[in-house]
Amino acid sequence: MSNHIVPYKGSSDLLNHIPTDAQLLVIGTSPGGCDVARLASAAGLKRVTLVSRNGRLPKVQPFKRDLSLETEVETRIRSLEARAQLQPTGKISLSEVLNEFLDLVNAIAPDFSWEEFLNASPDAIQELENDVQVARRSGANWQKIMLPLGVRTPRIWRLLSDEDRHQFRQKYESCWITHRHGMPLRTAEQILEMLKSGFMRIGALRGTVSERAGIFSVPVCLRPGELQIVEATHVVVATGPNYQCTSESENPLIREIARSGFTESHPLGGFNLEPNSFRLKGRPRVYCIGAMTRGVEFYINAMPVLLQQSTEIVHDLFRRLR
Numbered sequence: 001m002s003n004h005i006v007p008y009k010g011s012s013d014l015l016n017h018i019p020t021d022a023q024l025l026v027i028g029t030s031p032g033g034c035d036v037a038r039l040a041s042a043a044g045l046k047r048v049t050l051v052s053r054n055g056r057l058p059k060v061q062p063f064k065r066d067l068s069l070e071t072e073v074e075t076r077i078r079s080l081e082a083r084a085q086l087q088p089t090g091k092i093s094l095s096e097v098l099n100e101f102l103d104l105v106n107a108i109a110p111d112f113s114w115e116e117f118l119n120a121s122p123d124a125i126q127e128l129e130n131d132v133q134v135a136r137r138s139g140a141n142w143q144k145i146m147l148p149l150g151v152r153t154p155r156i157w158r159l160l161s162d163e164d165r166h167q168f169r170q171k172y173e174s175c176w177i178t179h180r181h182g183m184p185l186r187t188a189e190q191i192l193e194m195l196k197s198g199f200m201r202i203g204a205l206r207g208t209v210s211e212r213a214g215i216f217s218v219p220v221c222l223r224p225g226e227l228q229i230v231e232a233t234h235v236v237v238a239t240g241p242n243y244q245c246t247s248e249s250e251n252p253l254i255r256e257i258a259r260s261g262f263t264e265s266h267p268l269g270g271f272n273l274e275p276n277s278f279r280l281k282g283r284p285r286v287y288c289i290g291a292m293t294r295g296v297e298f299y300i301n302a303m304p305v306l307l308q309q310s311t312e313i314v315h316d317l318f319r320r321l322r
């Protein structure tokens with residue numbers, strides 16, 4: 001990897017070595033990408049461009065815990081679990097799950113439809129401005145269902161077949177991340193300021209990044225209908241943790257585990273696990289957690305779900321030690 005391409009790992013000294021006249025391209029528009037924009041501003045850079053598949057910023061999450069919504073979400077998940085139990089496979093279809101929650105979304109936003117929502121390519125500044133206004137007023141947006149859904153996501157994931165899981169990842173994951181990993185109002189206001197001043201640009205990728213004579217370039221849609229080639233001298237990759245646990249991994253520990261045949265990699269990421277557990281396949285005395293469970297689990301990059309995984313591991317250990 002060129003030393004002008006660096007991965008974002010959450011450290012604040014990421015841009016220390018980058019000259020202030022650098023043109024910075026950030027791959028990733030989720031909280032990690034936004035954090036790089038903030039670092040770029042603090043480091044005195046003149047401009048930063050953030051790009052991703054859908055070119056959407058995280059939503060604003062000003063809302064507090066809503067107990068009645070939490071009860072509603074829990075009831076619906078129990079109903080899905082009960083329906084799955086009646087099936088010989090123990091699974092239910094993705095469309096059944098989506099309809100269950102569309103119903104709940106429509107109770108808050110009657111005109112909402114998945115298709116319209118997924119095909120929309122809104123102007124990032126306008127969308128954020130609107131989100132900030134809604135958040136300042138009340139925060140009563142349909143997106144508030146993402147809060148109670150968060151820690152319950154692994155339960156829903158277990159009800160889906162591998163095929164449906166794959167479909168969800170292809171079609172809905174990017175939008176799910178945008179809504180699930182929202183940002184606080186204060187951060188959103190800072191981002192809006194950076195966008196309005198022209199310091200920060202955001203766009204949807206329309207091709208791959210190429211490099212020639214030290215200049216990176218990539219086709220990006222910066223505003224609906226406007227395609228532009230963005231050029232950069234430096235690139236930060238902020239696309240989240242690397243889920244691939246294979247012999248090609250950059251992490252020496254993961255690479256060694258995969259190469260030695262100690263356990264097997266999962267085709268959808270992470271390592272394979274023993275059924276309904278966090279034990280490594282064929283290595284029942286070794287547990288794994290977080291990014292390494294990505295193939296079997298889905299939602300693995302937030303503290304509450306990691307806490308849940310650790311609790312399950314501790315319970316399993318105690319059961320076995322008794």
Ligand SMILES: Cc1cc2nc3c(=O)[nH]c(=O)nc-3n(C[C@H](O)[C@H](O)[C@H](O)COP(=O)(O)OP(=O)(O)OC[C@H]3O[C@@H](n4cnc5c(N)ncnc54)[C@H](O)[C@@H]3O)c2cc1C
Pocket residue numbers: 010031032035251252253254289290291300301302303304306
């Ligand atoms: C900008 C940003 C904002 C976020 N905000 C939130 C939030 O508000 N709420 C929330 O719940 N989550 C948030 N997250 C996500 C949260 O930080 C992650 O889900 C969490 O840190 C993942 O924890 P982890 O222990 O699985 O992995 P990590 O935090 O990545 O820890 C892995 C550790 O393993 C070490 N390691 C790696 N390889 C080796 C090796 N070979 N040998 C020894 N050690 C090794 C690493 O150095 C690191 O210390 C945010 C993430 C980002 C980037």
